[in-house]
Amino acid sequence: MNNKMLVGVDLGGTNVRSGLVSGQEITKIDSDRIQSKSDESIVIKQVIDSISKVINPKVEAIGIGVPGILDTKEGIVYDVQNIPSWKAVPLKSILENHFQIPVLMNNDANCFAAGEWHYGMGKKKNNLTGLILGTGVAAGLICEGKLYEGRNCGAGEFGMIPYLDHNYEFYCSGNFFSHFHQSSGEEVYKRAASGELAALQIFQEYGKHLSLLIKTILYAVDPEIIVMGGSVSKAFPFFRATLWTELQDFPYQPVIKNIQITPSEIDNIAILGAAALYFN
Template sequence: MVEDEYIGIDIGGTTINLGVIQNNRVTKTDAVLVRKDATKGETLQSLYQLIRENLTNRVVGIGVGVPAVVDPVSGIVYDVQNINDWDEVALKMLLELEFSLPVYINNDANCFALGEFMYGENNQSKQFVGLSLGTGLGMGIVIDNMLYNGVLCGAGEIGMLAYKDSIVEHYTGSFFFTKYYNVSAKDLAALAEKGDEKALKAFYDYGIHLAEAIKSILYMFAPDKIMLGGSISQAYPLFKESMLEGLKSFAYQKQIENLIIDVSKTKGSALLGAASLCLQNK
């Protein structure tokens, strides 16, 4: 018997990533670049073409993670970050009309968290948080085995909280490195690996700021596991020590004695999570 396939899509500001999922694993990946000067229609056509090139008669559903406020019932996405003219797009309706398949939409950080929760290694967590450390700081929450969306999938926008002279994600995303060090996180990580003192200090400071964000999460949700993903998480050894140092000032140390903070090792977490939206709605 041939297993059904699902398509999981992770829409980013520069790239749209796609995965074909069969039997709970990513069997194929593909991607298309998003042009900054593209119109709404041009970006949609790029998305359509990406799906067409990976569509088979075994695909029974499409799940999409979007960096935006999302109505998961209507499938309308609002104010999509870093994509031109995507201020209000009826994405579910458009994709269902184009491909005659059921489509489910959610926030991209929620999809990452769901993918990690469902398919991550040795995961017995009940109160789970996924943190995506990238351009900004994305967060998804699983409470008692259920993804918690809030209104319009807006729960978990930890990056938008006021912090210092700005907001949290300006100190915990790639903004931090480019603004305060004028170097990308990737380039600073390479320098830090070689022992560059300025780069090492940058990641030390980053860990302290991330600890402040994590303390806010602990006070609000008290998770037993926090999984880190996104490009900056690959530099975890460079900021782990200062992050843990920052957590020593958390008021309820007993609460976090068994807290697990780790870096994702799951291939295609966001794609698996997006595809899982289909399974949850079967």
């Protein structure tokens, strides 16, 4: 695994980032804004151009993470956030025909989990949940040493589970701060970092909601480790104590004793995670 040379692509709604991954490191990165409102073919060309800037003849495969709905087996992207022209794009076959090497695709949450499993906090773990806490909530699952995506690539969508008057995503993503406290998570973070009591209390409240989401994950898949990514995870020091306090009444105490919960520590994990699809 350490000798493989791969390309990882993080395709977002506004940017495409491609990285040359050699062993455990990213040795070259390209980042470009995409013309998200353009025709399908124009955006595809931008993806190809970005990959072309980092690829070389030694690359064995290309992995792509997509924030949307896709068929991983057929390699068809059915919807991407903020790219309205992409309705049923056979991206896998287009890129394989162009670059003449295998192309693997998955959603961004599954790529995050794969990246942590191969390159990050989840090394040597057979059961891992990669939990993204950002503008939304989603998770990728490593179960018994394999990425588990379900029949329709929908496994791990814990954010969509009903909770209180909405769902977990509403209470555990950035929506929590904007809807209930009329502020962005970034602004609350800055206030908490300065020691403001009200901001610290907001994160305590957030930690209580998140603890219930994590209990749901523990009941469902019982991982060894939960690695958190996304913008909200950067505030972990402000809600860590509340989170662990709220988890103490979990009925299966060996689970709480053994579980690790930690934020990601790797830069460019989205690129590494896309490349890690090669190893699944």
